Amino acid sequence: MKDFKGKVAFITGGASGAGFGMAQIFSEAGCKVVIADVRQDQLDKAMDYFKDKDAQVHPILLDVTDRKAYIAAADEVERVYGTPPQILLQSAGVNAFGPAEASTYEDYDWIVGVNLGGIINGMVTFVPRMIKAGLGGHIVAVASLGGFGPGPTTAPYSCSKAAVINLMQSYYEALRPYGIGVTAFCPGNMNTNIHEASKTRPKHLQNTGYYETQETAEAYRKHNELGLSIREVGEHVMKSIEQGVVIYIPNEEREMIIRVHMQRMIDFLTPEGMARHNAQAGGPPPEMPPEEIAAIVEASKVGWAKARPDIDWVAPNKKA
Numbered sequence: 001m002k003d004f005k006g007k008v009a010f011i012t013g014g015a016s017g018a019g020f021g022m023a024q025i026f027s028e029a030g031c032k033v034v035i036a037d038v039r040q041d042q043l044d045k046a047m048d049y050f051k052d053k054d055a056q057v058h059p060i061l062l063d064v065t066d067r068k069a070y071i072a073a074a075d076e077v078e079r080v081y082g083t084p085p086q087i088l089l090q091s092a093g094v095n096a097f098g099p100a101e102a103s104t105y106e107d108y109d110w111i112v113g114v115n116l117g118g119i120i121n122g123m124v125t126f127v128p129r130m131i132k133a134g135l136g137g138h139i140v141a142v143a144s145l146g147g148f149g150p151g152p153t154t155a156p157y158s159c160s161k162a163a164v165i166n167l168m169q170s171y172y173e174a175l176r177p178y179g180i181g182v183t184a185f186c187p188g189n190m191n192t193n194i195h196e197a198s199k200t201r202p203k204h205l206q207n208t209g210y211y212e213t214q215e216t217a218e219a220y221r222k223h224n225e226l227g228l229s230i231r232e233v234g235e236h237v238m239k240s241i242e243q244g245v246v247i248y249i250p251n252e253e254r255e256m257i258i259r260v261h262m263q264r265m266i267d268f269l270t271p272e273g274m275a276r277h278n279a280q281a282g283g284p285p286p287e288m289p290p291e292e293i294a295a296i297v298e299a300s301k302v303g304w305a306k307a308r309p310d311i312d313w314v315a316p317n318k319k320a
């Protein structure tokens with residue numbers, strides 16, 4: 001897809017961060033935009049931004065894990081703009097980090113529920129409507145470089161993003177005959193509000209094994225500040241659609257990044273590879289710049305990505 005003018009773009013997580021950046025860039029390209037988000041305060045702020053812009057933007061309060069609400073949101077788009085979206089941008093996502101062995105059922109249910117379950121709900125809700133409308137289109141799901149790189153403190157997040165990357169490849173093959181493109185967008189660090197993710201954590205999923213305080217959120221924010229701006233993200237997402245690639249990594253070193261991760265999987269196949277891997281394991285991801293590594297080291301000093309101190313089976317150096 002190269003021409004965005006007049007297309008309907010539905011953006012989950014569209015009130016903040018990457019999704020809000022997409023709303024800016026796609027509305028400026030002439031799209032009729034819906035921003036769907038679980039945070040009313042962020043929706044209000046985003047709509048404030050668009051107030052004096054020459055943009056068609058419609059807000060919908062939506063929890064992407066709520067299937068009934070998702071169907072109602074899809075009906076609302078058709079009422080407001082006359083067609084289902086031709087562009088579906090799924091950016092809603094959350095994270096929380098801590099030792100895998102400290103993770104609770106609730107950590108998995110929340111993070112995998114939103115990051116993978118939310119995207120599954122988006123596909124099941126919109127794909128039939130998009131096919132029936134016969135207008136073609138493009139679907140982008142925001143995954144993460146974390147979906148290629150598992151880590152000792154990122155288990156729920158990394159597995160949810162790996163699944164999204166896999167899911168998008170299935171849909172790419174399935175939707176080609178209908179003229180609908182599919183992309184898994186896999187950024188590294190972005191300057192967003194994801195350090196506030198726990199604000200959207202539902203009451204019944206509050207029990208976490210990880211150590212989370214205002215101080216750890218603030219330390220994580222400082223790391224995110226070093227990432228891509230949200231407008232850059234929006235531009236990259238548009239480029240991913242123009243290029244029609246199935247996996248889009250907004251870093252120049254994209255091939256090197258994938259090679260390093262694929263080599264790890266090859267190493268996992270043999271005892272010699274395992275020895276090689278175990279001799280090197282524990283370092284930062286290949287794509288992480290030194291200033292981001294330094295910010296992560298600082299964050300871990302205040303307990304970020306560590307376990308709650310009362311979890312008694314976790315090694316002492318992994319606890320806050």
Ligand code: NAI
Pocket residue numbers: 012013014015016017018019036037038039042062063064065091092093094095114115118142143144145186187188189190191192193194195196197200224227
């Ligand atoms: P953000 O927190 O600024 O934006 C995410 C938006 O999703 C928020 O407005 C939030 O209210 C919304 N949201 C959360 N749960 C929701 C739910 N159940 N239903 C509907 N909306 C919901 O964070 P950011 O960074 O813009 O996140 C966007 C995507 O980017 C996420 O999928 C995240 O995992 C991914 N990502 C972020 C990276 C980063 O460094 N910030 C790096 C790689 C991927």
